[in-house]
Amino acid sequence: MQTDFKKRISQSIAFWTFRILSLIVMGVLFSILGFIFVKGIGVVNWDFITQMPEDGMTKGGIYPAIIGTLCLISGSMLFAFPIGVMSGIYIYEYTKDSWYRKFVQLMTSNLAGVPSIVFGLFGMALFVNKLGFGDSILAGSLTLGLLALPVVIRTTEEALKAIDKSYREASYALGGTKLQTIRRVTLPMALPNIITGLILSIGRVSGETAPILFTVAAYFLPKLPTSIFDQVMALPYHLYVISTSGTNINESRGMAYGTAVVLILIVLILNIIANLIRRFLSKKYKTN
Amino acid sequence: MQIKAAFDDAAFINLIKPLHLSVIKKIINKTIEGLLMLSSTITTLTVLLIVLFLFKEGLSVFKESPLEGENVIVLSNQNKITHLSSIDIKKIFDQETTNWKLIGGANDSILLFTINDLSNYFSEEELGPNFEFLPQKMDSLIEANPGMIAIFSKKYLDKNHKSKIASIDNISPKSFLLGKEWFPTASPAVQLGVLPLILGTLYVSIVAILIALPIGLATAIYIAEVANPRIRAIYKPVIELLAGIPSVVYGFFGLIVIVPLIQKIFDLPVGETGLAGAIILAIMALPTIITVTEDALRNTPRSMKEASLALGATQWQTIYKVVIPYSASGISAAAILGIGRAIGETMAVLMVTGNAAVMPHSLLEPLRTIPATIAAELGEAPANGIHYKALFGLGCILFIITMFINIWVEAISKKRIKH
């Protein structure tokens, strides 16, 4: 039949278009990663990640930037994780459907949408200038922590929401208080998802540049920090400066590729860990 | 029987007394609950603090005079003009405006005078060994020349001056938002017009979405409706990974691959252009668009799809007649979120767009976005100066745009839930 034929032709044209476009997407994405990997993987070796940068950052390694990024990750998580998880618990388990809940939810969703450079502005105005922390690990960590906060809160809320309410009721029916129910039933059940969210937010924090531009990042500082009031180098900022404003952009290209590879590897590894945890723990808690 | 026996046992242990939580435990519980509440309050306060700080600093730019330092602009009393705007001053001192007639004064050519021109008019003896006669001399010079406009530091102004001080507008919201020139370090008067930056931001973001939306939509449809589960299992984690790659890495890639490519293809003097920014932003917005769209497509009830298929529609007809209309609001949410992400993106754009703060005419010229401006200039702007405040003003604009987008998306998804 004529129309049947037409129908089938238009379907296969449409589907092939989709297939090809999606292959292009994958192709572009893989070529970005592949290009950087091919160019940069030769640079990455033990010396590269354990040596100080030398010769106007055209030689040597990126050790202080790695340490700096680790400091910032741990600092920001130390701040964002407890506050985020506790806020998530409070918002989901304690506030009823009231104006307070709506208000807090509006605030967190707004916080999630704020561009990272605005966090940088705020961090500079409050932590660096007003509170007088100066450019320091403390100021940078707090700024990055604020950025990660809405992610952690939302993950916690979603994880709690996913737990059937009959588990809570069963605990209450046995005389458990709200807090006991949270501590012994809901939180353990929500933990795998919360941890997954936490790991993904570490990924985000480790790659952010804009918030640390004016709060902590040092252009070139070939020594390790000794206190939380020190400046540090950081991987994403390092990549930015050696690829745009170094004295010797061409000679530091190799370093830039290497740094980009390290950044991608960090995100890749965190993603794999998060996926493994999700798979492992969701099996464990799978109900019939 | 076993159950019977169990009942008999139960009789013995009826001695479980209701055990009250001890006072200490109660205090601990209350403390923990207090901490939980405190955390959520901190979160809320943070947002309010961000708003407070941004707007306090940002709005204070409107209290500033565009004149740098402690300068004053002095005119002769014979000059009809009493009042000058920042753009007038710039044009006068750039010698673009050379006659008072052009800005509403008498037909008289403009004579510039700065402190460097002193030696053209006076000898050192006339000014005295410690320049003690300088204020008085300058005053009479200006008063004698109706076409003269002079700028100098307040301390050289004669206490009994006869000439008049021109009143200068503070930076006005209108000139800030609609001004076409962004020269925050210009002398003698800074130019703080953010229109080129706003347009630059919108230009790049919208072009990015125009590139990313069709491709993202096609990919999402492919993943959600066409691809078999094995292919989907490859696509999903890769897209998740891409969402996590830091923006500097995309910026770096843009800088070393896309920028030279554009330069070669279009034969341009520089490859750092709006187009390069739009392409990188499109790539970065893809994961957001694909994930949100795919979720929306998947929410189409199975029964609805089956009903369409059962009536003899092909899969493709079902997709565009049932699935896409049903998830339209989700798809528009994806587009808006994508724009939001593009507007706020800083580093990648900073690295590839060339950062020329001029009114954008074509995508093949360098342009500059709001976030990139903040990132590029905040480091050099002295704290609490007018430039610093202006950058916070830019932050406010950015905050308002993204908040608006957020509320918009939220409204769309609320509608979706009801529907």
Next chain:
Amino acid sequence: MYKIESKNVNLHYGTFHALKGINMSIEKNTVTALIGPSGCGKSTFLRLFNRMNDLIDGVKIEGECLIDGKDIYSKSIKIDELRKRVGMVFQKPNPFPKTIFENVAYGLRVNGITHKNFIEERVEICLKQAALWDEVKDKLKKSAMALSGGQQQRLCIARALAIEPSVLLMDEPASALDPISTAKIEELIYQLKELYTIIIVTHNMQQAGRVSDSTAFFYLGELVEFDSTKKIFTNPSEVRTQNYITGRFG
């Protein structure tokens, strides 16, 4: 004295009038079945007695609910004390993702009991009462999630028994189970009434007929009829009850 009484109880969810002036008195050590079409208020009524409705936003309750002659909604009653005296079994088996042992011990632990031997003893007794002991005694340290649906539901019953309630509320306890597991649960209910006063919500007429001593028929938030099960099923005094039982609606 009746074990459980409700006197002119009204309940509103926001603007929705869910229970309309319910009066009911339940004897000690009996099984009472609550029947009626979906949304008739039977589950809501059941949940009055361990104050589970308190968890829902916008609920308003008027009237008196008495257990052992005491108003459980009065200020002097501590809610967790009440819930310890009133056990509850839910529609879908919902063991916690913990070991079998810890599931049964949960109620004891949250009530501050730490004595190890006592807990062990209690877990064994409750599993025996719930007719599950023989099936699980060798795998007490295994996850409760590995049990079958019917076993999980009996575990939930054992969990409810551990805190020695005197009243047991069951919200369609067998609706998610296969016929064999259902039969086991029904047998268990029949035995448990020697020690507990049981209220059971069910959709299944035969089940109500098999396990209960008296039956209450709810319709649109009203208690239409409450009488001995035998009377309700053979000679109801209300036409609406008659129609429901013979399957004219619902």
